[in-house]
Amino acid sequence: MIKSPDDARFAVREHINYGADLIKICADNSPNNTALTREEMQAIVEMAHGFGKKVTAHANSPASISNAVLAGVDGIEHGYRIDDATLALMAKHNVYLVPTDYHVAPIGIAYHKKGGWTDEQANGFKKVLNNRLRSAEKQNVKIVFGSDIYIDFEMPRGDAAKNVFKAYMDAGIPPHKVLQYATINAADFIGAKDKLGVLKPNAFADIVAYKGDLEKDFEAIFNKADFVVKHGKILVNEATNSGETASKK
Numbered sequence: 001m002i003k004s005p006d007d008a009r010f011a012v013r014e015h016i017n018y019g020a021d022l023i024k025i026c027a028d029n030s031p032n033n034t035a036l037t038r039e040e041m042q043a044i045v046e047m048a049h050g051f052g053k054k055v056t057a058h059a060n061s062p063a064s065i066s067n068a069v070l071a072g073v074d075g076i077e078h079g080y081r082i083d084d085a086t087l088a089l090m091a092k093h094n095v096y097l098v099p100t101d102y103h104v105a106p107i108g109i110a111y112h113k114k115g116g117w118t119d120e121q122a123n124g125f126k127k128v129l130n131n132r133l134r135s136a137e138k139q140n141v142k143i144v145f146g147s148d149i150y151i152d153f154e155m156p157r158g159d160a161a162k163n164v165f166k167a168y169m170d171a172g173i174p175p176h177k178v179l180q181y182a183t184i185n186a187a188d189f190i191g192a193k194d195k196l197g198v199l200k201p202n203a204f205a206d207i208v209a210y211k212g213d214l215e216k217d218f219e220a221i222f223n224k225a226d227f228v229v230k231h232g233k234i235l236v237n238e239a240t241n242s243g244e245t246a247s248k249k
């Protein structure tokens with residue numbers, strides 16, 4: 001646990017020395033009741049930025065989110081209880097929000113069962129999440145996709161993570177925007193926008209293509225990509241059936 005700004009500087013240096021390429025801090029530690037001070041976070045940001053590393057903060061209360069933003073962090077994780085004034089502050093300081101949301105079924109149900117919530121409580125919370133995402137969009141806060149799948153949902157983690165696309169769409173965010181959260185915005189957030197999330201010369205060739213209209217039929221076709229390229233190698237090519245995966249079948 002950090003006890004002072006000096007302690008914070010040391011912790012960042014130590015992590016960077018061990019090879020960390022991003023610093024994640026707990027501005028607050030909800031549901032546990034402790035928080036870093038703004039001075040400690042300023043020291044963290046200064047040290048991390050000095051090494052060219054970004055800082056992102058787990059933060060849920062408006063007070064600790066504001067403190068983290070004013071301390072200079074690059075992103076806020078979760079932000080479950082953020083209010084409109086704090087969203088405006090984030091937009092002003094160009095700080096990303098990573099809303100680790102979930103669609104109510106089946107992830108939400110599994111999650112809340114573990115926490116002993118009733119369906120009513122779970123649905124109420126889901127409405128809070130949807131409202132804050134709409135509000136963030138309205139205020140032009142930059143959004144990055146984040147799954148936060150850290151407990152056992154009795155399904156493969158990849159499947160659980162894909163549920164987050166649906167969670168964002170529950171709030172009325174159109175599919176093309178949600179895909180940008182997971183591609184170009186995420187690339188920008190980690191400082192890799194020349195290589196990731198874009199189609200252009202010298203970028204990583206990671207591409208998926210679909211038959212149909214994702215904007216209209218996202219759920220029906222999202223899991224059935226017709227064309228997948230990873231690092232320039234064709235893995236799936238349903239059109240010619242000559243991709244690696246297809247030929248292995």
Ligand SMILES: [Zn+2]
Pocket residue numbers: 058059077078
């Ligand atoms: Zn977190």
